[in-house]
Amino acid sequence: MRLRDLPSISAVLTCPAASPLLDRHGRAAATDAVRALLAEARAALLAGGDAVWGIGGPDADGVAALALARLEATSRSALRPLFNLTGTVLHTNLGRALLAEEAKAAALAAMGDPVALEFDLDSGTRGERDDHVRALLCELTGAEDATVVNNNAAAVLLALNTLARGRDAIVSRGELIEIGGAFRMPDIMAQAGARLVEVGTTNRTHAKDYKGTLTPETGVILKVHTSNYRIQGFTKEVLAPELAAIAHGAGVPLLNDLGSGTLVDLSPYGLKREPTVREAVEEGADLVTFSGDKLLGGPQAGFIVGRRDLVAAVNRNPMKRALRVDKVRLAAIEATLKLYRDPDRLARRLPTLALLSRPKAEIADQARRLAPALAQALGAGYAVTVCDCDSQIGSGALPLDTLPSAGLAIAAGGAALNRLAASFRALSRPIIGRIEDGRLVLDLRCLRDEDAFTATLAELHQP
Numbered sequence: 001m002r003l004r005d006l007p008s009i010s011a012v013l014t015c016p017a018a019s020p021l022l023d024r025h026g027r028a029a030a031t032d033a034v035r036a037l038l039a040e041a042r043a044a045l046l047a048g049g050d051a052v053w054g055i056g057g058p059d060a061d062g063v064a065a066l067a068l069a070r071l072e073a074t075s076r077s078a079l080r081p082l083f084n085l086t087g088t089v090l091h092t093n094l095g096r097a098l099l100a101e102e103a104k105a106a107a108l109a110a111m112g113d114p115v116a117l118e119f120d121l122d123s124g125t126r127g128e129r130d131d132h133v134r135a136l137l138c139e140l141t142g143a144e145d146a147t148v149v150n151n152n153a154a155a156v157l158l159a160l161n162t163l164a165r166g167r168d169a170i171v172s173r174g175e176l177i178e179i180g181g182a183f184r185m186p187d188i189m190a191q192a193g194a195r196l197v198e199v200g201t202t203n204r205t206h207a208k209d210y211k212g213t214l215t216p217e218t219g220v221i222l223k224v225h226t227s228n229y230r231i232q233g234f235t236k237e238v239l240a241p242e243l244a245a246i247a248h249g250a251g252v253p254l255l256n257d258l259g260s261g262t263l264v265d266l267s268p269y270g271l272k273r274e275p276t277v278r279e280a281v282e283e284g285a286d287l288v289t290f291s292g293d294k295l296l297g298g299p300q301a302g303f304i305v306g307r308r309d310l311v312a313a314v315n316r317n318p319m320k321r322a323l324r325v326d327k328v329r330l331a332a333i334e335a336t337l338k339l340y341r342d343p344d345r346l347a348r349r350l351p352t353l354a355l356l357s358r359p360k361a362e363i364a365d366q367a368r369r370l371a372p373a374l375a376q377a378l379g380a381g382y383a384v385t386v387c388d389c390d391s392q393i394g395s396g397a398l399p400l401d402t403l404p405s406a407g408l409a410i411a412a413g414g415a416a417l418n419r420l421a422a423s424f425r426a427l428s429r430p431i432i433g434r435i436e437d438g439r440l441v442l443d444l445r446c447l448r449d450e451d452a453f454t455a456t457l458a459e460l461h462q463p
């Protein structure tokens, strides 16, 4: 190919193949992409090599097609849907809970239209953002009052700042957790302006430890759910009812950070019993905080429920404004909470619960069904087997309990295995598994759309 055989930018942009390029990306981006391709080709030819597309080179249509492919690749969002086959159902790095259809519809409706977010439709006067979920939260938890903020970290920060700014916050050494990322209880305390007072030891904290630390400077006693670990063996913790009595005896509130929190007993769904928010309220906590996108199965949110006067104080805190949620999430939260009014259909409607309660036999059937498609997509050189595996709930909920599951295992050598995992991640809908014992394991517990999965696997054939 010679320099003068290169098409001009305008020839490329007016050829038939340019119309999808212009439609999808607009004139400015299309022109830039074509100009860049032609410049690369020119530079390569001047350097005595072949143009980027090799000997012979394409005509204007070929350049347009290349520009389209390049723009498609670079404009693909990393936030596109993927297949979470890691075996961790509530995977924090993959966005935790999946919303129910009802919640998606409510969020979508709120997105593009005005809604009565802080407007009372009955009186025509100003309303409150929390009104949309307050009654539901009180109904589902038995609390007097409730509010909602950006996430549970925000809920803990706001509650601590409201109850203990400039004062002592007493917490057991065994509960000074790090959740991951930057959520470490001592740091949150410092940011909330509370003085951390640690009591007891890592494995044992007694009632007398709390009592001996109470002073007129005490703002709050904090109890924290040790979400992502267990202290086993020679241990002692003061349970919430006794801690509430100690706190109230000193005229101090008890704040219970439940972490995941659940609104219903999960044992009928085959999961281990976790204390519910209602129980935490009944046990005497003055405020209880919990997440929206862990076991509850809604969007990212943090709830604060409890005593009316304390929730009112939280709402008066200027920080509340900085941590509030928008109309889209609020709509999704309301729709999610409403599903809990009908426990019979909850597991069918709430994807998180549906996935957590999927029986192993059903997942194994799915694995046997899909094994041939995966083997075919990978071609010879990879051995695909149906395997047993263990799923995790994730997000710190029931950390020691795994759920028996099944999946597909692909055996390969070390480097080949990493290459394979990388090519799965590069698919139009990435497939994320986990590497375990020299195999790439795809835990199928969270695979909902089999057709989309097999269609995506077919891309592996393409160069």
Ligand SMILES: *Cc1c(COP(=O)(O)O)cnc(C)c1O
Binding pocket: 151, 152, 153, 154, 156, 179, 183, 224, 225, 226, 227, 228, 257, 258, 259, 260, 290, 291, 292, 293, 301, 302, 395, 396
């Ligand atoms: C997960 C968790 C948090 C943080 O909640 P986010 O919703 O992730 O902000 C706080 N405390 C405990 C005990 C948790 O398990």
